[in-house]
Amino acid sequence: MLALMERLWPINRSITGAGLRETLQIIAEYLPGLRTIEVPSGQQVLDWQIPEEWEITDAFLKDPDGNIVADFKENNLSVLGYSTAIDARLSLEELLPHLHTLPEQPDVIPYVTSYYQKNWGFCIAESKKQGLKLGTYHACIKAKHFKGSLTYGELILPGTSEKEVLISTYCCHPSMANNELSGPCVAVGLASWLQGLSHRHYTYRFVFIPEMIGSAAYLEANSIHLKEHVIAGFNLTCVGDERTWSFLPSRLENTYADKVALYALQTYCGSYDRYGWKDRGSDESMYCAPGIDLPVVSVMRSKYGTYPEYHTSLDTIGGVVTAEGLNGSLDLHKHIVRILENDCYPKSLVLGEPQLGKRGLYPMISAKGSTAPVKNRLNLISYADGNHSLLDIAVKCDIPFEELISEVALLKENHILSSLPV
Amino acid sequence: MLALMERLWPINRSITGAGLRETLQIIAEYLPGLRTIEVPSGQQVLDWQIPEEWEITDAFLKDPDGNIVADFKENNLSVLGYSTAIDARLSLEELLPHLHTLPEQPDVIPYVTSYYQKNWGFCIAESKKQGLKLGTYHACIKAKHFKGSLTYGELILPGTSEKEVLISTYCCHPSMANNELSGPCVAVGLASWLQGLSHRHYTYRFVFIPEMIGSAAYLEANSIHLKEHVIAGFNLTCVGDERTWSFLPSRLENTYADKVALYALQTYCGSYDRYGWKDRGSDESMYCAPGIDLPVVSVMRSKYGTYPEYHTSLDTIGGVVTAEGLNGSLDLHKHIVRILENDCYPKSLVLGEPQLGKRGLYPMISAKGSTAPVKNRLNLISYADGNHSLLDIAVKCDIPFEELISEVALLKENHILSSLPV
Amino acid sequence: MLALMERLWPINRSITGAGLRETLQIIAEYLPGLRTIEVPSGQQVLDWQIPEEWEITDAFLKDPDGNIVADFKENNLSVLGYSTAIDARLSLEELLPHLHTLPEQPDVIPYVTSYYQKNWGFCIAESKKQGLKLGTYHACIKAKHFKGSLTYGELILPGTSEKEVLISTYCCHPSMANNELSGPCVAVGLASWLQGLSHRHYTYRFVFIPEMIGSAAYLEANSIHLKEHVIAGFNLTCVGDERTWSFLPSRLENTYADKVALYALQTYCGSYDRYGWKDRGSDESMYCAPGIDLPVVSVMRSKYGTYPEYHTSLDTIGGVVTAEGLNGSLDLHKHIVRILENDCYPKSLVLGEPQLGKRGLYPMISAKGSTAPVKNRLNLISYADGNHSLLDIAVKCDIPFEELISEVALLKENHILSSLPV
DSSP, X not given: OHHHHHXXXXXXXXXXXXXXXXXXXXXXXXXXXXXXXXXXXXXXXXXXXXXXXXXXXXXXXXXXXXXXXXXXXXXXXXXXXXXXXXXXXXXXXXXXXXXXOOTTSTTSOBOOBOXXXXXXXXXXXXXXXXXXOSSEEEEEEEEEEESOEEEEEEEEEOOSSSOEEEEEEEOOOOSOSTTTTHHHHHHHHHHHHHHHOSOOSSEEEEEEEOTTHHHHHHHHHHHHHHHHHEEEEEEOOSOOOSSOOEEEOOSSSOSHHHHHHHHHHHHHHSOOEEOOGGGOOSTHHHHTSTTTOOOEEEEESSOTTTSTTTTBTTOOBTTXXXXXXXXXXXXXXXXXXXXXXXOOEEEESSSSSOOOGGGTOSOSSBOTTTTGGGHHHHXXXXXXXXXXXXXXXXXXXXXXXXXXXXXXXXXXXXXXEEEEOO | OHHHHHHHTTXXXXXXXXXXXXXXXXXXXXXXXXXXXXXXXXXXXXXXXXXXXXXXXXXXXXXXXXXXXXXXXXXXXXXXXXXXXXXXXXXXXXXGGGEEXXXXXXXXXXXOBOSSSOOOOEEOOHHHHHTOOSSEEEEEEEEEEESOEEEEEEEEEOOSSSOEEXXXXXXXXXXXXXXXXXXXXXXXXXXXXXXXXSOOSSEEEEEEEOTTHHHHHHHHHHHHHHHHHEEEEEEOOSOOXXXXXEEEOOSSSOSHHHHHHHHHHHHHHSOOEEOOGGGOXXXXXXXXXXXXXXXXXXXXXXXXXXXXXXXXXXXXXXXXXXXXXXXXHHHHHHHHHHHHHHOOEEEESSSSSOOOGGGTOXXXXXXXXXXXXXXXXXXXXXXXXXXXXXXXXXXXXXXXXXXXHHHHHHHHHTTSEEEEOO | OHHHHXXXXXXXXXXXXXXXXHHHHHHHHHSTTOEEEXXXXXXXXXXXXXXXXXXXXXXXXXXXXXXXXEXXXXXXXXXXXXXXXXXXXXXXXXXXXXXXXXXXXXXXXXXXXXXXXXXXOEEOOHHHHHTOOSSEEEEEEEEEEESOXXXXXXXXXXXXXXXXXXXXXXXXXXXXXXXXTHHHHHHHHHHHHHHHOSOOSSEEEEEEEOTTHHHHHHHHHHHHHHHHHEEEEEEOOSOOOSSOOEEEOOSSSOSHHHHHHHHHHHHHHSOOEEOOGGGOOSTHHHHTSTTTOOOEEEEESSOTTXXXXXXXXXXXXXXXXXXXXXXXXXXXXXXXXXXHHHOOEEEESSSSXXXXXXXXXXXXXXXXXXXXXXXXXXXXXXTTBTTSOHHHHHHHHTOOHHHHHHHXXXXXXXXXXXXXXX
């Protein structure tokens, strides 16, 4: 995943355009079957409209002495995202309204965009801005906007069930690592692993979109199907660092996706930061909106908006994202998939407590403490009333989910349990 | 309100009779439209019977030396409420069973009544009783009971909706300030304010009654109408001091009135004493009784029974009640009315998260932290699913209710929201 | 109860056989009407099969010098329960796999059985085992297994209602006191007391069974009837010591039996250890199993498995069980019965708060604090809406249940309340 991230890093992504398209092409090399869809500029998607494409070839800002103040080729955050073209000499006073900085973090270049109002601008460190002297500056941005299309990718991995798990991630951010190359990279890792599985119960739907406008476009085309099929969804974002674990719920905060994600976090991570719906800030707003109501949650490392490097030039590979961070996120999402794939409603086939002894499932000698090794088995059977899911039983009886999986298999072999789908 | 209270102070009120009638006439001067209703003695009202009227013109108790021990003209608490007549010379021993004191508060005259068993008596300070010497006392109470009627007042302020808010208060207590001239006085203030409003959504029903027998009489005549129309009711009592805030719930403790009152107390007062239904002691017993089941709560300052001056000659204007105390209560009840009038179920008119930017409702430049100013707007929209009331959203997202009111107006203008009645 | 226990103590009980049968005959002396039922060996009962009877006449183990190592006549725990016969000379090495000890408690004889796999063995103290020397041992167990039957006892005490309270206890353990002669002994005490009552609302069903196989057998014959009639059930076990009180819930943890038992424990015992369903270990597993779903709980003193003497030769009369322990348990279960017998849904016959004064149920003089003595009465009436049981009201208003019983009687006399069955 880190190698993929390094390859994607230099590309100047935006919510439309060549950078986004190139990113999806590279991802498709790793994920055979990934389909890309183009939605034309101007098309209405839910309450939104697909914007024009943005093409930028070069941009620089020179001070009165001809020194470079900002250079797009050096860092693609240097230009206001979706900036209009400019080639002009201006006084410092004229220039200043077009310079974006982060006064609280004086040494970083901030990530700033102006998608929905045409404007031009540069993003630089506050400390650099403070040192600018009077005189005539040369601002040059070689960019154009034109009717084109918005691109997104989709990969569907069929399972035996028509019920689906949705994994959505966004790839519209330029060179920043945790937010947001980590999401697409872990999504690629997860999809590859799922492609390699010999059996999938659920159908897995991976979606690679530009944030917000992309989920609007995707829902415009797919919302009815998704509402009927998706049992759990995950917005894969900010999954690259090692600092903490975070959970952001769905809007209703009590869907099946919430339950599974919380259980996975509790058992896999121990401690994590639990956010509320009001702390959201990404595609879940679209997926969970009233009338859409998909059960989409986010299981993250350091959540967007909470770590100092967020949306700045400091959000780098190495600086924030590590191989271990990415691998941990992948492992946790595999753990989530294992829970989803194996959860069920066990139902006893025997009236009353079954006699396990005659099936070799119980200690032969009965003495003080002799039932301890089969306690979990007895508890599983006792709650196998068709009203408690395996996940419910794991939580209620504090039994590791993996142990329940193998116990269910054993008890099904012995005709003690059947299992109903979730 | 304090001026009104000073005017009402000297009147000797009881659950029937001239004092009650005069009180209602004075209130009517402040509240044009207040209607008084007479219910004849002997009439059955629910499980109760309207008692005879009580007329008292003078009362005194003289000691063997002719010194005044108790004088009705000086303090109308000096006579047992609803006392029968007496004009007799008695020994101290004969007198003692007719003297009511409060041994734990030896210097106060207690408020004592005997409404439902005929008796005569005087109320004096325990310290005075201790000093009484042997000899012949002259007890004189010029009073009579006769078939008359019970009087109560009613003011209906129509709104655009037939749904009603009930404000009930009682005016059967003689000269005591917090309990209970404060209730009628704040009710007058609240009704005047409501009369001055250009628009009222709900119909407001103000009821000025003698306690318990009055609510029985009122329900006898109106319970079916009230059960169909009242969405929230408030028993206005003990609203005159500045010491604390108190809440007494409805019997079911979870009605809409409870929710609104608790939210108002939390946001307006910060801290308050929260009582349970079992701490009740006034007309809510009648209004919330099984089979009546009106959603009536009490939002008070120092609750009856909990402050030392309660039901004694110390419950005075100045001693307990202040202008600031009354005004604070009025303001809080206005706050409650504003919540009631503006609460609704907002419902999004847009599928998915709306694009606020194109409507000028979103920051044009998107950078780190740029959405903070519109966070509350986004949360309101996100919960506008028709299942969350404005009050629910205020609580859930910790947004001031006033801000939600103006946001709803703005978003309705922009065709993003509609709103359904509560 | 202690005398009965001393009489039952020496008998060698097992899940079938002469000891169990003799125990039930002695119990029948105390409980006229107790019926014994025989279920033949080999019969299928739910998922289980009735085993052969076990008859043992003598057993001993001698060391190479002829010294007695274990003697069944001295302590019937010395033989592995349900042991097969043996009469052989063996080396120490051959013997060791057949010696059962408790290494953590080196000086006690443990209680060990092998009901569902044929085996022979002795149970001795670990310290004794450590001292065994090399040489030839003589192991002799004069026992046989044969087709016979399993015996259980049943006593039904009819009430005016067809609804039933189930009291189940087990008597398959040899000479141990708390677990498990205390259960049958307290059951005898409780049944005797119930037989002496002039009026019983519920029908009481007492069941004396061998553990697990006995409840399977009982349910095979009676489960349909029980599911239709039992409103609360109690597994009477470990009720003989004075150390603590314990509660084990039903499987669903919120049945009527759970509510009544918890209230009784809180009010009668103050503090107690509250266990969860996953801590179970007796017949409730069978009674509450999915598809059976009887509301069976256990109200115990020191719970099985939690006290050091459990399932060892130290669980003796005097060492663990005391007369006071047994009596306390009996009293608590009588308390439970009184709650069950008197619980109801009171319903007001009066619309609005009734006027208690005219019925002599309210203080005649109304003064500060005068309603305190009738507060509980007023609260009872206020919650008498047909939705709150007497138990609910006791909990909600913190009123002693006994006081509610007499208040209900008084208010029914006065035609203020009726009561609906639970």
